[in-house]
Amino acid sequence: MATRVHTDLTIRGTTYPDAASAARALGVTPEAIRSAARKGRLDRVGTGRKGLAPMPVRIRGEVFTDAHAAAARFGVTPQAVWRALADGDPDRIGRPQRRPGRAPKPFEIGGLRFASQRKASRALGFSDDYLSHALTRGGRAARERILAAAMALSARQARTRKSLPNGPARPEPMEELHHG
Incomplete structure (x- = not known):
């Protein structure tokens, strides 16, 4: 019999002796526990949330849990937050937009x-x-x-x-x- 790789797993403050006992307690399969352990995402196993974890967002020194929270704070859409992050300029969010066009002539x-x-x-x-x-x-x-x-x-x-x-x-x- 092979040695157990995933032992003494701590998930949200509770330590389980192995993947099978953690799976029984959390209502998931042992493979889900082992997969989460390999990925370093034991904090999300058994919560029902799938996909990527929300990324914290920092705008002008203020940290938000995700783009949706930042968007709600500044009155913009989450897409605007993601676009500003992708452009490398998250501090532009919530500022007045520069008006395009030329300067007025006398x-x-x-x-x-x-x-x-x-x-x-x-x-x-x-x-x-x-x-x-x-x-x-x-x-x-x-x-x-x-x-x-x-x-x-x-x-x-x-x-x-x-x-x-x-x-x-x-x-x-x-x-x-x-x-x-």
């Missing part, structure tokens, strides 16, 4: 200067992308409407400058450049 119309077309469009009373669409695809009427709005805004600003007690003020500085 825009000038009718003597008025703006940080971007979007800010100009808002200041003139149009929707965010009206200027962009009107200047690229719009006709003469759209350009006239924009110019009329710019002249009206310029006149309003001139009236407020004249009404200041210190006399005419310098033109307003251009707003800081950022997406808006």
Whole structure:
């Protein structure tokens, strides 16, 4: 008879003399016990969980039991956590995403200067992308409407400058450049 290789097996704090007695106590086969012992996974034998053990995840110094717990904490999907782990950048999870595209270019119309077309469009009373669409695809009427709005805004600003007690003020500085 061969010598027993798997003896004195400790499974979740209980020590069993051999694989057969551990299998009887846990309701599995002795081969399942021996297989788990070879793989070093005795902690999961007899629990009903199959497959790979959940991997702990560390994001910005905080340790989570698995990707699902991390996803719940940061309000993203587990797939986003796995993707960030695969990309080697788990710390990006939960941060605001960088917006794609170019930096805004200063825009000038009718003597008025703006940080971007979007800010100009808002200041003139149009929707965010009206200027962009009107200047690229719009006709003469759209350009006239924009110019009329710019002249009206310029006149309003001139009236407020004249009404200041210190006399005419310098033109307003251009707003800081950022997406808006």
